[in-house]
Amino acid sequence: MKREDTPLEGVCLLTPRVFGDERGFFLESWNENTFRELGLDLNFVQDNHSRSSQGILRGLHYQTEHTQGKLVRVTSGAVFDVAIDLRQSSPSFGQWFGTTLDATDHKMLWVPPGFAHGFLVLTPFADFQYKCTDLYDPSSEVSLAWNDPTVGIDWPLTGIGEPALSGKDKEGLAWDQAPKFA
Numbered sequence: 001m002k003r004e005d006t007p008l009e010g011v012c013l014l015t016p017r018v019f020g021d022e023r024g025f026f027l028e029s030w031n032e033n034t035f036r037e038l039g040l041d042l043n044f045v046q047d048n049h050s051r052s053s054q055g056i057l058r059g060l061h062y063q064t065e066h067t068q069g070k071l072v073r074v075t076s077g078a079v080f081d082v083a084i085d086l087r088q089s090s091p092s093f094g095q096w097f098g099t100t101l102d103a104t105d106h107k108m109l110w111v112p113p114g115f116a117h118g119f120l121v122l123t124p125f126a127d128f129q130y131k132c133t134d135l136y137d138p139s140s141e142v143s144l145a146w147n148d149p150t151v152g153i154d155w156p157l158t159g160i161g162e163p164a165l166s167g168k169d170k171e172g173l174a175w176d177q178a179p180k181f182a
């Protein structure tokens with residue numbers, strides 16, 4: 001497992017070792033000891049899986065209570081995955097980081113608690129699977145507007161056009177209205 005840090009404090013890319021043979025491949029997507037050796041002492045309590053078609057944008061979501069750390073990966077297709085730092089004490093407060101995650105290179109993104117998270121589907125379909133460090137808490141869930149000009153995310157919309165959003169995400173909060181963390 002290789003760790004690559006990003007400009008956002010605590011957010012890192014993880015590339016697992018892949019064992020390929022004539023049958024296909026094997027990889028460990030999560031191993032407590034391997035991650036601890038990389039400085040990531042994590043405990044997951046929930047696994048999620050969503051499937052979306054091209055042009056779907058899910059996000060930008062976070063929970064103000066039961067804040068969730070997320071280890072995210074794509075197991076079919078490809079997405080542009082984004083995290084925004086909501087921690088006011090962080091040197092990367094207000095900054096966003098985006099990267100393409102696809103099923104071919106098996107790359108994963110670790111997003112600690114304190115970030116808004118979302119993704120745009122780039123391929124006809126994408127399966128998005130992720131582990132969370134706390135449980136779903138709809139009562140404290142917030143949707144931050146995907147296109148807030150203050151955050152200024154540069155979504156790769158060429159060839160996709162206007163993304164498709166859930167009703168909730170169409171009503172996402174502006175940056176100035178969205179609750180932040182200490």
Ligand SMILES: Cc1cn([C@H]2C[C@H](O)[C@@H](COP(=O)(O)OP(=O)(O)O[C@H]3O[C@H](C)C(=O)[C@H](O)[C@H]3O)O2)c(=O)[nH]c1=O
Binds near residue numbers: 050062117119
């Ligand atoms: C997130 C979640 C949802 N649900 C139910 C609630 C709804 O009936 C249905 C769809 O929920 P939602 O539209 O919020 O799903 P996404 O838009 O994929 O939400 C996710 O989008 C971005 C990418 C995130 O980072 C979050 O993990 C998560 O908010 O699944 C559950 O039962 N448990 C859950 O943990």
